[in-house]
Amino acid sequence: MTRCRLCGSEAMASVVDLGATPPCESFLSADQLDRPEPAYPLHLRVCTDCWLAQLPPLITPEETFTQYAYFSSYSTSWVEHARAFVADAVGRLPLGPDAFVVEVASNDGYLLRHLVDRGIRCLGIEPSVNVGAAAREAGVPTLTEFLDPATGTAVREEHGPADLVVANNVYAHIPDVVGFTEGLRALVADDGWVSIEVQHLLTLIEENQYDTIYHEHFQYYTVASAIRALASGGLTLVDVELLPTHGGSVRLWARPAEVAGEPSARVSDVLEREKAAGLRELTGYAEFSARVAKVRRDLLRFLIEAAERGETVVGYGAPGKGNTLLNHCGVRPDLLAYTVDRNPYKHGRFTPGARIPVLPPEQIEADRPDWVLVLPWNLRDELVEQLSFVHEWGGRLVFPIPELSIVEVER
Known part of the structure; x- marks a missing residue:
């Protein structure tokens, strides 16, 4: 990527490089699993003239x-x-x-x-x-x-x-x-x-x-x-x-x-917050890549140790953001048996790249896994309530972002 799509500047600086992944909503049907799957670089850069952070347009809307x-x-x-x-x-x-x-x-x-x-x-x-x-x-x-x-x-x-x-x-x-x-x-x-x-x-x-x-x-x-x-x-x-x-x-x-x-005054207030965070200079972006790498190490460590203890980990949700996480971390079905989603469109399909099966939500209660990895972490309060039944058999919830955390709820 050589030019900013907003101002045309060539002053582009790297923020974080997540490797190459398939498009995050390109869920696979069973008959697509033996076919090639395209992956595209996922490298975020920021324009140091207008400060728009952006990805190259490698896929079209x-x-x-x-x-x-x-x-x-x-x-x-x-x-x-x-x-x-x-x-x-x-x-x-x-x-x-x-x-x-x-x-x-x-x-x-x-x-x-x-x-x-x-x-x-x-x-x-x-x-x-x-x-x-x-x-x-x-x-x-x-x-x-x-x-x-x-x-x-x-x-x-x-x-x-x-x-x-x-x-x-x-x-x-x-x-x-x-x-x-x-x-x-x-x-x-x-x-x-x-x-x-x-x-x-x-x-x-x-x-x-x-x-x-x-x-x-x-x-x-x-x-x-x-x-x-x-x-x-x-x-x-x-x-x-x-x-x-x-x-x-x-x-x-x-x-x-x-x-x-x-x-309004609120516009000025937020602009000041952004300036104080260093987002109009490269210092505000300097540590981001290292913190991203720590999420990957922590999640993989948790999944590997759970597998070695013979514990079952399944996912909840199949959002686009979850597929960025799974592919960047290299998670595959040996570490995450499946994930579930309320959207029937995704049932019977497989997540892009990681090829993790997507099943109906009822599967969790049927299987009673030890751990549920919650991929739509932004709905934390809603999903902690929805998934409270997991604790009936001693299961626990895991949230990967902003850092790995385990939710303990008294039964």
């Missing part, structure tokens, strides 16, 4: 998102997060009966269904055929397209400008940052609002959340780099919220530059 294995509605806490956001936005903006809301990367309608319930006109723009179909079946109007300036303009001409455009967990997923941002500006009314949620690079670095680095995520934002990205499409950041979702995210509130006004 079309390869990943046309058929997608992730359905948002299978996370109870994420659906509740969406409901709370809608309730807040309706009052904050406000959104009346004549309002129009567009969500980009609307997945299976997990968020827009709350607007449908309120009788507010809305539209999802979702590139994945299978999850978009699930949204339409649930009564959420959904267009199967990728967002670019042409799509944004076409939607505006057909449906009118949007009072609110929502883009949750998608701003990292597009290699053409400028074109996507221009698409957001084409969608939103000249006096409208754009709300973007994206993982915060500050938390990723501070909390050692390296497993959220995968090929679907082309870039990783600080608020400082997000300001520059938004400006590339004619949007200005006016407010920011720090969120606990995905281990630490930011909600960016932006408006067309012509009506934006001065940013």
Whole structure:
């Protein structure tokens, strides 16, 4: 990678090199196990001019998102997060009966269904055929397209400008940052609002959340780099919220530059935090690679020692981040017998690279393993409660990030 995709600079510095892995959502069917499986370098770099952290665009969004294995509605806490956001936005903006809301990367309608319930006109723009179909079946109007300036303009001409455009967990997923941002500006009314949620690079670095680095995520934002990205499409950041979702995210509130006004004090506060953490100089990234290596050693040590004691370890969840972790650590079925997931789309398939079987959640209670390795660690509170039954037979939960930890719950 020689040039920054946002500012064009050639001043690119290495942050962490995780080797080569397959795309994290390319789960394998049984008949694919004897076929070659492509793997791509996973090397995060940062531009020392605009400080956008990024991966080279080795795969295209079309390869990943046309058929997608992730359905948002299978996370109870994420659906509740969406409901709370809608309730807040309706009052904050406000959104009346004549309002129009567009969500980009609307997945299976997990968020827009709350607007449908309120009788507010809305539209999802979702590139994945299978999850978009699930949204339409649930009564959420959904267009199967990728967002670019042409799509944004076409939607505006057909449906009118949007009072609110929502883009949750998608701003990292597009290699053409400028074109996507221009698409957001084409969608939103000249006096409208754009709300973007994206993982915060500050938390990723501070909390050692390296497993959220995968090929679907082309870039990783600080608020400082997000300001520059938004400006590339004619949007200005006016407010920011720090969120606990995905281990630490930011909600960016932006408006067309012509009506934006001065940013809130919260924007200045977060910019100061990022500066204090050294994220606008290379010192802030210097120790990250060493801390990543320690996660790998600690997890492998735990799994190997459990195997030598004759103990069974299985996984819970099959998220994309889990596949970064498993492949970077070299975990295979001899150390992790299987993992389970609530999403039936993944049942009977195998994780990319590691080839670990994905089974229904009921398998854990049937087998009563000694240990359950929780791969979606960002849902820790939700999953500790869901998996409390594991302790009925003396099983224990293990969380690998930000450092290896064992959850002991009294029976």
